Amino acid sequence: MPSLKSLKMRITSVKSTQKITKAMKMVAAAKLRRAQEAAEAARPYSERMAAVMASLASRVTVGPESPRLLAGTGKDQVHLLVVCSSERGLAGGFNSNIAKLARRTMEELLGQGKTVKLLFVGKKARAPFARTHKDLIVGTVDMSHIKQVAFADAKAVADEVVTRFEAGEFDVAHLFFSTFRSALNQEPTRLQIIPAALPDGGAAGADAAVEYEPDEEAILADLLPKNLAVQVFRALLENAASEQGSRMTAMDNATRNAGDMINRLTITYNRTRQAAITKELIEIISGAEAL
């Protein structure tokens, strides 16, 4: 039976833990709102971009002379997995879910005899891979100094991917991030970014004659790297919202668990105290009776 003093200390400690988790939950809720607003604000651009890509896709036939970002290298031997995670932990299953999906894909590809390279954005998903597949990691983009993801940050990541692609380091690139559905539900997602998976341009084909200045190919070549940056940007924004949502839920659970624990400990504490009092009384009474 633990002593009264140790029980009391335990309760105090759990109470301060609860205070911390409660504060973290509230901070996450505030940040979630901001992240959601940022994702919302970025939507018009990415929607227009997707529409333009679709209408271009209906006009350009993919051939060997198409830009390589669209047509690919013609091989699919080397795969680059770009895994976006967060810089901080304590966000429930957020990071491990992304890492799990990336690992599954990686093992699948390795099983098919492909070569896999890993590029991490944010350090949290890196650790589990650094233990098992250190030789596959080609780089990590540090995001720890960034509070609010800006387009320039996404562009830097996209530029790095394009540079590596042009250097012939890989044939296919996949992007891993977590899609934000709600504060309770985030879904790890895989998206192929190189070669660009063009949306089906069937509906846009009916458009009136649109003039292109310069021609379609030149616009497409200009647009493809931008589209890549937009996709990375969207992934980072989704990730930011998911991270906060996941942390909020996790911290809410932690706060509730701490509350339960305090209740249980308080009951044990009171019982122990009562038992001690009863024992003392019995001792006094039986002492008096013996006289």
Next chain:
Amino acid sequence: MAELLDFELVSPERRLAKAKVAMVVVPGTEGDFGVLPGHAPMMSTIRPGAIAIHETDGGPATQRFFIEGGFAEVTETGLTILAEKATPVAEIDVAAVAGQLAAARQAGDEAAVTRLEAMQAAATN
């Protein structure tokens, strides 16, 4: 006064402007072009430069934004500009741009020189 043009200026981070205007002059890669209501559908890339927004027909430019790369899409109903980065011309710090320009010239960064020169021209115009 006749119909107006639906004008939208969006950057990846947010929508900067959405208005009904009379005319917008866009610095296309192959030359500046003005977009009036009823313009034929077209799509063009943009070189770094200022877009001028004319809110009234025949009136002076009421708003100017400096655009760094992007593209313009003209549809039957309006004009959408997707800019990678857009700054209102009035907010350009001329002294800072001149400093950066000198640094870029020294470093031989030609892309930056072109961009900053265009920025300077837009600000002083």
